[in-house]
Amino acid sequence: MSTVILDTITGKSTATTITIGSTPVVSASANSMTIRGEGSNQTSIQQGLAKAWCHFNGTGTLAIDDSFNTGSVTDVATGRYTVNYTNNFVSAHNCPLGIVNNFTIFINDDPTSSTFNHGTRNASNADVDSSTVSTAAKGDLA
Numbered sequence: 001m002s003t004v005i006l007d008t009i010t011g012k013s014t015a016t017t018i019t020i021g022s023t024p025v026v027s028a029s030a031n032s033m034t035i036r037g038e039g040s041n042q043t044s045i046q047q048g049l050a051k052a053w054c055h056f057n058g059t060g061t062l063a064i065d066d067s068f069n070t071g072s073v074t075d076v077a078t079g080r081y082t083v084n085y086t087n088n089f090v091s092a093h094n095c096p097l098g099i100v101n102n103f104t105i106f107i108n109d110d111p112t113s114s115t116f117n118h119g120t121r122n123a124s125n126a127d128v129d130s131s132t133v134s135t136a137a138k139g140d141l142a
Helices: none
Strands: 017-020 023-027 033-036 042-044 052-057 063-068 070-077 080-085 095-100 104-107 115-121 133-138
Touching: 052 070, 052 080, 063 070, 080 133, 095 104, 095 115, 115 133
Parallel strands: none
Antiparallel strands: 017 023, 023 033, 033 042, 052 063, 052 133, 070 080, 080 115, 095 133, 104 115
16 A cells, blocks of 8 residues: 655646646646756656666676666677667667767667667777676657
């Protein structure tokens, strides 16, 4: 059983806005929930969040340290990895990104709704494994 603890309940004329502290959370229609971000800017809760991410060791035996909506990572070749989503995106037009320490990361320009390929290169533009790789993807889930 859940417990809700609050100071005051105030009725609203519409059911499109709730306020948590002094922050309004607004939903004008289905799948359009926004929250006030910095200043008066609005951030879409559905569109503004990473829908998948993972942090893994890409050297030796590949190992995922932590992840969200990532089923596995495949070691394709030296410095080349495929991230496999647990829940697919609605299309291949999602936005994958990555970060590595001390290397350059590149994202394959041919993602699918269920995977994306990326790799790491050193300053000489040679493919190299990285011990610390962080990836994320944004877009609409299927």
